[in-house]
Amino acid sequence: MNKRRKSPIQMISTEEHHCSIDLRLKILGRLPFFTDLNQTQLKAINQRFNSLGFTKDEYIYFSGDTSERMFVVAEGKIKLFQPGFEKRNVLLNILLEGDLFGNLTVFGSSTYTDTAQSLTSSCILSISSQSFGEILEEYPSLAIKSLQVMEKRLIAANKRVFEISTLPVEQRIVVTLLTLGEKLGKKTDQGVLIDAPISREDLAEMTAATPESVSRVMKQFQNNGIIDSGRLWVSILDLAVLRKLVEIE
Amino acid sequence: MNKRRKSPIQMISTEEHHCSIDLRLKILGRLPFFTDLNQTQLKAINQRFNSLGFTKDEYIYFSGDTSERMFVVAEGKIKLFQPGFEKRNVLLNILLEGDLFGNLTVFGSSTYTDTAQSLTSSCILSISSQSFGEILEEYPSLAIKSLQVMEKRLIAANKRVFEISTLPVEQRIVVTLLTLGEKLGKKTDQGVLIDAPISREDLAEMTAATPESVSRVMKQFQNNGIIDSGRLWVSILDLAVLRKLVEIE
DNA sequence: GCAGTTAACTGATCTATATCATGGAAGCTG
DNA sequence: CAGCTTCCATGATATAGATCAGTTAACTGC
Numbered sequence: 001m002n003k004r005r006k007s008p009i010q011m012i013s014t015e016e017h018h019c020s021i022d023l024r025l026k027i028l029g030r031l032p033f034f035t036d037l038n039q040t041q042l043k044a045i046n047q048r049f050n051s052l053g054f055t056k057d058e059y060i061y062f063s064g065d066t067s068e069r070m071f072v073v074a075e076g077k078i079k080l081f082q083p084g085f086e087k088r089n090v091l092l093n094i095l096l097e098g099d100l101f102g103n104l105t106v107f108g109s110s111t112y113t114d115t116a117q118s119l120t121s122s123c124i125l126s127i128s129s130q131s132f133g134e135i136l137e138e139y140p141s142l143a144i145k146s147l148q149v150m151e152k153r154l155i156a157a158n159k160r161v162f163e164i165s166t167l168p169v170e171q172r173i174v175v176t177l178l179t180l181g182e183k184l185g186k187k188t189d190q191g192v193l194i195d196a197p198i199s200r201e202d203l204a205e206m207t208a209a210t211p212e213s214v215s216r217v218m219k220q221f222q223n224n225g226i227i228d229s230g231r232l233w234v235s236i237l238d239l240a241v242l243r244k245l246v247e248i249e
Numbered sequence: 250m251n252k253r254r255k256s257p258i259q260m261i262s263t264e265e266h267h268c269s270i271d272l273r274l275k276i277l278g279r280l281p282f283f284t285d286l287n288q289t290q291l292k293a294i295n296q297r298f299n300s301l302g303f304t305k306d307e308y309i310y311f312s313g314d315t316s317e318r319m320f321v322v323a324e325g326k327i328k329l330f331q332p333g334f335e336k337r338n339v340l341l342n343i344l345l346e347g348d349l350f351g352n353l354t355v356f357g358s359s360t361y362t363d364t365a366q367s368l369t370s371s372c373i374l375s376i377s378s379q380s381f382g383e384i385l386e387e388y389p390s391l392a393i394k395s396l397q398v399m400e401k402r403l404i405a406a407n408k409r410v411f412e413i414s415t416l417p418v419e420q421r422i423v424v425t426l427l428t429l430g431e432k433l434g435k436k437t438d439q440g441v442l443i444d445a446p447i448s449r450e451d452l453a454e455m456t457a458a459t460p461e462s463v464s465r466v467m468k469q470f471q472n473n474g475i476i477d478s479g480r481l482w483v484s485i486l487d488l489a490v491l492r493k494l495v496e497i498e
Numbered sequence: 499g500c501a502g503t504t505a506a507c508t509g510a511t512c513t514a515t516a517t518c519a520t521g522g523a524a525g526c527t528g
Numbered sequence: 529c530a531g532c533t534t535c536c537a538t539g540a541t542a543t544a545g546a547t548c549a550g551t552t553a554a555c556t557g558c
Contacts, residue, residue, distance in 0.1 A: 419512075459515075462515060479524075
């Protein structure tokens with residue numbers, strides 16, 4: 001078996017990013033939201049965004065803070081979680097370039113219900129909820145698109161409730177790895193590398209399990225050659241076998 | 250202890266409902282969606298809705314059906330769930346008068362991800378996703394309102410993931426009872442009656458537990474005088490104590 | 499390259515909750 | 529109201545996974 005114990009993940013430097021205007025325009029143009037707009041409209045909207053750099057592990061906002069901004073990941077990986085008592089957090093989502101977070105609903109709830117933390121160094125664009133509201137009013141198609149983003153997340157959240165409720169730990173880990181592979185996977189000569197620094201504890205917080213249980217299951221998968229994994233990284237070697245582990249039985 | 254073993258719940262007849270135009274207008278006018286519209290606009294929109302009656306236990310749609318309609322509960326209680334293998338369902342939500350369900354996103358996913366079943370006899374209004382889309386395009390404020398509905402549900406779903414992941418069965422049952430009381434509670438001389446036919450199995454499907462475990466916990470709560478409960482009904486006698494059971498500890 | 503730190507592994511034990519099995523009560527039906 | 533069906537209660541037993549504790553391996557910074 002390949003004994004590659006060094007992490008294959010690009011952790012980018014811990015230096016702060018600075019997001020250029022160019023990068024901002026490119027990111028905004030790529031968003032499903034804004035694909036219908038022309039360059040002029042895009043530039044006008046771009047004016048209303050701020051950009052901010054974050055270092056690894058830095059917090060963007062905390063659960064309970066008054067929520068007055070909508071954020072877009074321009075570069076880096078962001079983790080959203082609900083903090084629990086004494087380290088018992090629940091990891092809700094890992095976001096990458098182009099993903100929206102924060103207050104998407106203009107006049108919805110008044111405080112953030114989750115905490116956002118930068119997993120790598122990152123560049124984040126943000127806009128005040130008020131400005132965002134004005135944009136939505138102006139372009140109704142954008143509101144419908146945000147509805148679709150919300151729906152996707154609601155369906156994902158319900159799927160997760162279902163999985164936690166009905167599957168044993170091993171299968172919960174499998175579906176989580178598959179989802180992560182789908183979203184963050186980079187094809188390499190060593191299989192599908194999950195391109196974000198994910199710890200056993202992170203996986204535990206995603207699967208409603210303990211780090212120890214995750215460790216045991218992951219080790220077993222490694223021994224079977226289904227995955228390869230080390231400190232803060234995971235690579236899926238055999239997708240087919242992994243998928244089979246959760247098929248109807 | 251009060252030994253009221255007869256069900257206090259109004260089960261309405263198992264006859265089909267028929268929704269009058271009057272009822273339809275009243276329901277639509279009450280929706281957070283449509284509160285901004287005047288009578289003429291409301292009447293125009295009302296035209297585009299169908300109404301349909303369902304008997305107790307009847308299905309409105311199944312998970313996997315192609316989703317081309319948005320629904321509104323006009324009368325009765327609807328349960329949404331994800332069907333699992335061999336009776337291991339997961340109950341997602343219980344809806345009452347005024348609640349929306351089905352395809353809220355116009356051009357989102359193409360099949361329903363849950364199954365909708367009438368808990369009582371009920372009257373349901375529905376509109377094609379296309380018509381609904383046209384309405385949203387016409388009134389951007391409505392799209393923003395649906396965004397808020399979606400956000401509320403997403404937050405609730407995430408809260409549930411958190412609870413299932415971090416709380417023991419007893420506390421999961423408590424938070425579920427509190428939520429049900431909040432949403433479906435009717436103040437009576439016998440405490441807050443949860444005004445829907447909820448079985449131990451339903452509660453189990455809401456709390457990721459087994460009916461047996463639910464039964465044991467509920468019995469214990471009855472012995473402590475916190476709740477009263479019988480076949481297909483639950484009443485909360487002591488809200489304060491119930492709340493205390495899930496406070497930080 | 500070495501010391502210190504954090505993450506991952508692994509064995510032993512414990513426990514909350516599932517499972518299995520049975521009996522009993524509430525409501526419904528003719 | 530007798531008989532049937534469905535829901536609920538409850539005891540005995542089993543077990544997945546948590547907890548506790550100690551070791552090992554990878555990365556970080558001087």
